[in-house]
Amino acid sequence: xxxxxxxxxxxxxxxxxxxxxxxxxxxxxxxxxxxxxxxxxxxxxxxxxxxxxxxxxxxxxxxxxxxxxxxxxxxxxxxxxxxxxxxxxxxxxxxxxxxxxxxxxxxxxxxxxxxxxxxxxxxxxxxxxxxxxxxxxxxxxxxxxxxxxxxxxxxxxxxxxxxxxxxxxxxxxxxxxxxxxxxxxxxxxxxxxxxxxxxxxxxxxxxxxxxxxxxxxxxxxxxxxxxxxxxxxxxxxxxxxxxxxxxxxxxxxxxxxxxxxxxxxxxxxxxxxxxxxxxxxxxxxxxxxxxxxxxxxxxxxxxxxxxxxxxxxxxxxxxxxxxxxxxxxxxxxxxxxxxxxxxxxxxxxxxx
Amino acid sequence: xxxxxxxxxxxxxxxxxxxxxxxxxxxxxxxxxxxxxxxxxxxxxxxxxxxxxxxxxxxxxxxxxxxxxxxxxxxxxxxxxxxxxxxxxxxxxxxxxxxxxxxxxxxxxxxxxxxxxxxxxxxxxxxxxxxxxxxxxxxxxxxxxxxxxxxx
Numbered sequence: 353x354x355x356x357x358x359x360x361x362x363x364x365x366x367x368x369x370x371x372x373x374x375x376x377x378x379x380x381x382x383x384x385x386x387x388x389x390x391x392x393x394x395x396x397x398x399x400x401x402x403x404x405x406x407x408x409x410x411x412x413x414x415x416x417x418x419x420x421x422x423x424x425x426x427x428x429x430x431x432x433x434x435x436x437x438x439x440x441x442x443x444x445x446x447x448x449x450x451x452x453x454x455x456x457x458x459x460x461x462x463x464x465x466x467x468x469x470x471x472x473x474x475x476x477x478x479x480x481x482x483x484x485x486x487x488x489x490x491x492x493x494x495x496x497x498x499x500x501x502x503x504x505x506x507x508x509x510x511x512x513x514x515x516x517x518x519x520x521x522x523x524x525x526x527x528x529x530x531x532x533x534x535x536x537x538x539x540x541x542x543x544x545x546x547x548x549x550x551x552x553x554x555x556x557x558x559x560x561x562x563x564x565x566x567x568x569x570x571x572x573x574x575x576x577x578x579x580x581x582x583x584x585x586x587x588x589x590x591x592x593x594x595x596x597x598x599x600x601x602x603x604x605x606x607x608x609x610x611x612x613x614x615x616x617x618x619x620x621x622x623x624x625x626x627x628x629x630x631x632x633x634x635x636x637x638x639x640x641x642x643x644x645x646x647x648x649x650x651x652x653x654x655x656x657x658x659x660x661x662x663x664x665x666x667x668x669x670x671x672x673x674x675x676x677x678x679x680x681x682x683x684x685x686x687x688x689x690x691x692x693x694x695x696x697x698x699x700x701x702x703x704x
Numbered sequence: 705x706x707x708x709x710x711x712x713x714x715x716x717x718x719x720x721x722x723x724x725x726x727x728x729x730x731x732x733x734x735x736x737x738x739x740x741x742x743x744x745x746x747x748x749x750x751x752x753x754x755x756x757x758x759x760x761x762x763x764x765x766x767x768x769x770x771x772x773x774x775x776x777x778x779x780x781x782x783x784x785x786x787x788x789x790x791x792x793x794x795x796x797x798x799x800x801x802x803x804x805x806x807x808x809x810x811x812x813x814x815x816x817x818x819x820x821x822x823x824x825x826x827x828x829x830x831x832x833x834x835x836x837x838x839x840x841x842x843x844x845x846x847x848x849x850x851x852x853x854x855x856x
C-alpha cells in the first residue's frame with residue numbers, strides 16, 4: 353500500500369481557495385490581530401471572528417517586535433460566526449499521519465493537519481509563509497488548544513527558520529537547562545512545576561522552542577505563558593493554587609497556571625531527562641542514547657503533524673549530543689531540585 | 705520462512721521507513737503505520753544487509769560467513785525477525801538485489817531481535833478522518849463508499 357500523493361499544482365489551487373475563503377470571512381467580520389513570539393520571531397495571528405481570537409492567542413507568548421517585522425502569518429476563521437466554509441480538500445483515503453498530519457502532500461511546499469473533534473484544519477504554504485486555520489465552532493476548541501495553541505503552524509513556521517517545537521518541559525539553573533521529555537502523563541509538567549516552586553529557572557511545562565546555535569549548543573525558549581496542571585499535580589503542589597487563572601472551569605479541564613512572571617527567556621540545554629515516578633527518590637540514572645530515544649519517541653513524534661522524518665532526526669541529533677537520564681521522582685516531589693541539579697552537574701562540559 | 709520465501713528479494717519501504725543508529729543499534733520508524741523498532745546488534749547488522757534490497761538467503765550466507773556459524777543456524781535465527789518486518793510492511797518486495805558490502809562481525813553471533821513498539825500505530829488507528837457520520841454536514845473527508853464530501 354502506498355500513500356496517496358497530491359501534486360503541487362493542486363495544492364496551490366487549494367491554498368488559493370483557502371486564502372479566498374479567509375478573505376471573505378474577514379470581509380464578513382473585521383479581523384483582529386496579535387503578534388506572538390516564536391523563538392524570537394514574530395508571527396502575526398489574524399482572526400475573523402471575535403470569539404476565536406482570544407482562544408487561539410491568549411496562552412501564547414507575545415512578541416515585542418514591531419508588526420512590520422512579522423515574517424509569518426496565520427489567518428484564522430470559524431464557520432459559526434462567519435458562515436464561510438473552507439474549500440474542499442484535494443486528498444482522500446490513506447491520508448492520516450502522525451498527530452493528525454495529512455500525508456502525501458509535497459511537504460517541501462505545503463503542510464496540513466486535520467482534527468475531527470473538535471473540527472479544526474490548518475494548511476501552511478511554506479513558500480509564502482502563510483497558514484490558513486479553520487474551526488467550525490470557536491466554542492468547541494478547548495481540546496485542540498490544550499498545551500500549545502496553533503502548535504502545528506508554529507512548528508512548521510519554526511522549521512523554516514531553524515527552530516524546532518519540542519514536546520518537553522524545560523527547567524534549569526544558572527542558564528543551564530534540562531529538557532524533561534516523555535509521553536503525556538510521564539510527569540513532565542509536575543516535575544517542572546516542582547522545580548519552579550523550588551526557585552529553579554523555568555521555561556516551559558509542556559511545549560518549548562529549540563534553536564541550534566552556531567557553536568553546536570541548543571537553546572530552549574518558551575512558547576506559552578500559561579501552563580496546565582492536573583488535579584493530582586495541584587494536590588501535590590499546593591503552591592500552584594495562587595497562580596490558577598481558570599477557577600470555576602469544568603471538572604475535566606486542567607487548572608491553567610499563570611507563568612508569565614517566572615518564565616526564563618532562554619536556557620542552554622545541557623541534558624535530557626525522562627521522569628519516572630518512583631516510590632523512593634534516587635539519583636539521575638544515565639541512559640544510553642538509543643534507550644532514551646525509544647522511551648521518548650512516542651511522546652515526541654505523536655505531537656507533531658507533518659515532516660515526521662525531520663522530527664525523528666532532530667531528536668536523534670539532540671539526544672546523541674547530550675547526556676540522557678532517567679529521573680526517579682519520589683512521591684512527594686521534595687527531591688526534584690536535587691535530582692535536576694544532579695543531572696546538570698553530571699553533564700560533561702566543554703571548556704570555554 | 706520457506707526456501708521459496710528466502711529467495712524473494714526484499715528492501716526497506718522507503719521513504720516511509722526512516723532510521724537512526726545509536727551505539728551501533730538501529731532504531732527505525734515506519735511513518736505510515738507508526739510502528740517502531742529498536743534492534744539489537746545482530747538485528748542491526750541484518751537490517752543494514754537487507755534494507756537496500758537482498759534476499760534472506762543471501763543475507764543468511766553473508767552473515768554466516770562473517771560470524772563463522774552455519775548457514776542453517778543463521779537462516780533459522782533471522783527468519784522470525786524478517787517475517788515480522790514483512791508482516792509490518794517495513795520490508796517490501798524489491799526488484800533486484802543491491803550490492804552491499806559484507807558485514808563485519810561485531811561480537812559473537814546471537815539471534816537478531818528487535819523490540820517492537822506499536823503505541824504510535826495505535827494512535828494512528830484512531831482515525832477520525834474516516835469515521836465521520838454519514839450525515840456529516842460540511843467538510844471535508846470522503847467516507848467509505850463515497851469520494852464526495854458533503855457541504856452544508
